Amino acid sequence: MLVKKYTCPTCGGNKVDEITTGYVYCDYCSSLVNYDLEKMLSEAEKSFSSEQQNEIKQKYYKKLQELSNYIQSEDTDNFVKTQCEIHALEFELFPKRFSPKIKQATFRQKLLEYFESFWYEKMENGYFAKNNETQKLFSELSSKVTFGFKNGKSVPKYDEHFEKYIEEMSSFLKISIEETLNMTSIKKYPEPITSTSKDVMYKQSFNMTIQMYDTDTIHKLIEKFGLKTEYIEVSNLQQTKTKCFVCNHEISIPEGAKKKVCENCGTTNDIENQKVQCYACGASFSIAESFVCTYCGSKVQVLGKKTKKDEVVKETSKKKQEEQKIDTSKNNKKGFFQKLFN
Numbered sequence: 001m002l003v004k005k006y007t008c009p010t011c012g013g014n015k016v017d018e019i020t021t022g023y024v025y026c027d028y029c030s031s032l033v034n035y036d037l038e039k040m041l042s043e044a045e046k047s048f049s050s051e052q053q054n055e056i057k058q059k060y061y062k063k064l065q066e067l068s069n070y071i072q073s074e075d076t077d078n079f080v081k082t083q084c085e086i087h088a089l090e091f092e093l094f095p096k097r098f099s100p101k102i103k104q105a106t107f108r109q110k111l112l113e114y115f116e117s118f119w120y121e122k123m124e125n126g127y128f129a130k131n132n133e134t135q136k137l138f139s140e141l142s143s144k145v146t147f148g149f150k151n152g153k154s155v156p157k158y159d160e161h162f163e164k165y166i167e168e169m170s171s172f173l174k175i176s177i178e179e180t181l182n183m184t185s186i187k188k189y190p191e192p193i194t195s196t197s198k199d200v201m202y203k204q205s206f207n208m209t210i211q212m213y214d215t216d217t218i219h220k221l222i223e224k225f226g227l228k229t230e231y232i233e234v235s236n237l238q239q240t241k242t243k244c245f246v247c248n249h250e251i252s253i254p255e256g257a258k259k260k261v262c263e264n265c266g267t268t269n270d271i272e273n274q275k276v277q278c279y280a281c282g283a284s285f286s287i288a289e290s291f292v293c294t295y296c297g298s299k300v301q302v303l304g305k306k307t308k309k310d311e312v313v314k315e316t317s318k319k320k321q322e323e324q325k326i327d328t329s330k331n332n333k334k335g336f337f338q339k340l341f342n
């Protein structure tokens with residue numbers, strides 16, 4: 001079987017299953033292995049074509065406009081709030097850009113909480129002034145590029161000016177990611193930071209930089225920046241079919257696999273122990289009785305989907321929810337995130 005060469009730095013296994021988002025999770029141990037840039041091509045194609053105009057997209061563009069106003073007025077709180085709302089809209093508009101785990105309410109909330117601390121930390125470090133400088137530099141570079149427009153996509157003239165612009169952008173991304181990994185807020189990032197994190201973050205940011213261009217340009221850039229993935233042959237692969245503990249979606253388990261992320265609902269299935277991994281505390285717990293983590297009380301909930309155990313969850317977590325309600329009134333930040341989800 002011919003598969004993309006995505007070798008896990010944690011266990012050495014190579015990805016064998018189909019990848020549905022940019023995030024490549026190891027089929028053997030569920031570690032984040034890589035980011036598949038090519039995966040987002042089809043999504044970018046649809047998202048930016050002029051035919052697809054919907055409510056979320058309109059809201060998204062409105063928020064982007066608001067954001068640039070808050071940059072102008074240097075309004076920190078509204079800037080951070082709007083930035084987080086934009087991220088939440090991006091989860092809906094560009095789901096393939098993110099981990100399948102964003103379908104899990106707890107993971108999504110943790111990711112948004114991370115974004116909030118990340119942006120506040122950026123503010124403390126003089127973001128508005130730095131952003132001004134960066135914008136100036138990049139508008140100067142892009143002013144030398146000739147851009148066309150076709151089917152809602154930007155078609156740049158692929159010459160030395162365009163290459164220079166993207167090269168500068170790429171080095172800027174690398175520096176920013178280095179900074180991000182050194183920030184205090186990274187502790188809140190809901191995925192473990194490993195040797196692959198830098199590469200994954202770079203590819204994800206690079207994706208966002210190039211996705212508005214036409215497919216031809218994107219392919220050229222992927223080639224030029226050495227981001228094309230090789231293929232390798234995997235033989236004697238023994239796989240068993242099982243069902244995700246949470247959503248019942250069929251998943252393939254290669255022999256020797258311990259943990260597997262369900263691409264359908266984002267659950268980390270702890271195959272070895274027949275449990276699921278909690279995204280709030282990281283512990284594995286059995287969901288035979290209920291979908292509530294026995295260690296931290298956090299609920300396993302797939303956004304936009306009803307699970308067969310929803311009723312059980314309601315009963316068990318009623319008390320927990322009451323407690324959270326009291327908590328929320330004391331804590332404005334939680335209230336803000338609840339507003340985001342309602």
Ligand SMILES: [Zn+2]
Nearest residue numbers: 008011026029
């Ligand atoms: Zn692995």
Ligand SMILES: [Zn+2]
Nearest residue numbers: 244247262265
């Ligand atoms: Zn699932």
Ligand SMILES: [Zn+2]
Nearest residue numbers: 278281293296
């Ligand atoms: Zn937990």
